[in-house]
Amino acid sequence: MTLYKLTLLLHSGFRYIVMVLLLLAVLQSFAGWLSKKEYTEGNRKLNLFALISAHTQLLIGLALYFISPFVVFAKETMHEATARYWTVEHISMMIFAIVLITIGHSKSKKETLPENKHRTIAIFYTLAIIVVVVAIVQSKRAFFGMSN
Template identity: 40%
Template sequence: METLQFIHSYWAYLVLLVLVLATLNALFKFFGDKEFDAKDFRISLFALITMHIQLLIGIILWFTKGYFDELSVGEVMKNDAIRKLAVEHPSTMLIAVALVTIGYSKHKKKLVSKPKFKILSIFYTIALALVLYMIPWNLWF
């Protein structure tokens, strides 16, 4: 389980880096009226892939941690630290992954560059904000 926690923690750096890159790329190209090309597609796809891998690792980790094995739901919810790790972090990150997935799917249906970048900008920015808010910074540093 420690190995899985290590992977989840360090893969998160890659996820954050790629998500920031994909978000900034979409924002700069949206406001700069640039054309959508293969590189933009790959950047947004790589953000999607890295987030889904992180989600899978996180789900496995959540089930192996056993937060609810020894504690009742009420006890977990009363403890701020455990609640954040067992409930708030996973649910917020799941929403962030869903936003990236929806944004990626919706952008593929657009035929011209400006709407593609607009969709990616909106969904990836909100997802990035959620990720930055819910990262357990005290465990990272």
């Protein structure tokens, strides 16, 4: 197996960890926000792990970006849908999603009321999930499944 295939497999598989952690964080934050619950140590950890997983995925993605044959820097890139997607669109949308997660996490930390902490995570992480889902759908690859 080549380094490229290995990195692709890692990045592809890691999406599930990121998505599951984000989904769990969103569910708990909506529950906490709407039912005005305490902001527990468990809440804090899950929100942090979701952030860390997104940053890890960013690093794997960056490594992949420089070895993937789908990333092409050429005159034709912008006219060719697949090359444009992997060279420009995927990286832009995913970094945007990760920025939303990072801002949401840091804003939530600065809030003092539990309700506001939950609300900030709920809003920013939900927006991030939407961006990630749209990006994966636009890739035209299977939403659940890995390339080989």
